[in-house]
Amino acid sequence: MPVLANPRHEKFAQLLAEGKTMTVAYELCGYRPSRGNASHLADKQSIRDRVHQLTTEPVAAIAARDIARAKVTAESLLHEAEQARVGAMESKQYNAANTAIKNKSVLAGVWIERAEIGSPGEFDHLNDDELERLLVERLGALGLSVEVLPDSDTKH
Numbered sequence: 001m002p003v004l005a006n007p008r009h010e011k012f013a014q015l016l017a018e019g020k021t022m023t024v025a026y027e028l029c030g031y032r033p034s035r036g037n038a039s040h041l042a043d044k045q046s047i048r049d050r051v052h053q054l055t056t057e058p059v060a061a062i063a064a065r066d067i068a069r070a071k072v073t074a075e076s077l078l079h080e081a082e083q084a085r086v087g088a089m090e091s092k093q094y095n096a097a098n099t100a101i102k103n104k105s106v107l108a109g110v111w112i113e114r115a116e117i118g119s120p121g122e123f124d125h126l127n128d129d130e131l132e133r134l135l136v137e138r139l140g141a142l143g144l145s146v147e148v149l150p151d152s153d154t155k156h
Contacts, residue, residue, distance in 0.1 A: 004046060004047075004050055005073070006075070007075065007076045007079045007080075008029045008030060008031070008079065009041070009044075009046070009047060009050075010050070011025075011028070011029045012025050012026065012029045012041060012042075012047065013047050013050035013051050013054065014054060015028055015029070016042060016047070016051045017050075017051050017054035017055050022035075022038040022039055022041075022042045023035050023038045025038070025042075026038035026041065030082075030083075074107055074108075077107050078104055078107050078108065081100050081103045081104040081107065082100070082104065084096070084100040084103075085097050085100035085101055085104070088100055
């Protein structure tokens with residue numbers, strides 16, 4: 001069985017395999033304390049299978065296979081960024097916490113990095129037709145096809 005897709009579930013299974021109690025493992029994974037929810041999660045077949053694998057197979061074999069199969073997902077990166085933010089806040093490293101917050105927002109698509117290319121006023125001397133022609137050329141150079149629509153200045 002490969003690493004569980006949900007990073008919190010994987011960590012939960014690893015903590016159970018290490019001998020932690022369900023409630024302690026549940027809280028260490030970042031969940032709010034809840035004995036019922038911890039029990040419910042521990043009872044999931046995927047968690048039970050993963051714990052069994054971790055406790056019966058040689059560690060080196062599991063590690064080699066899991067590293068090969070491990071997938072970096074947006075969810076796992078968001079989780080890691082949150083862990084970094086929490087650690088930075090606990091250590092009062094506010095610049096590091098701010099960086100983690102920014103990284104989370106970029107991963108979530110909330111923050112979009114933009115950069116202006118060219119100098120201010122670079123297109124001021126162009127009329128509309130020249131600007132459109134330049135835009136079509138530049139988009140074409142990027143491999144994007146552009147359909148130029150006819151002027152809509154016609155009277156109805």
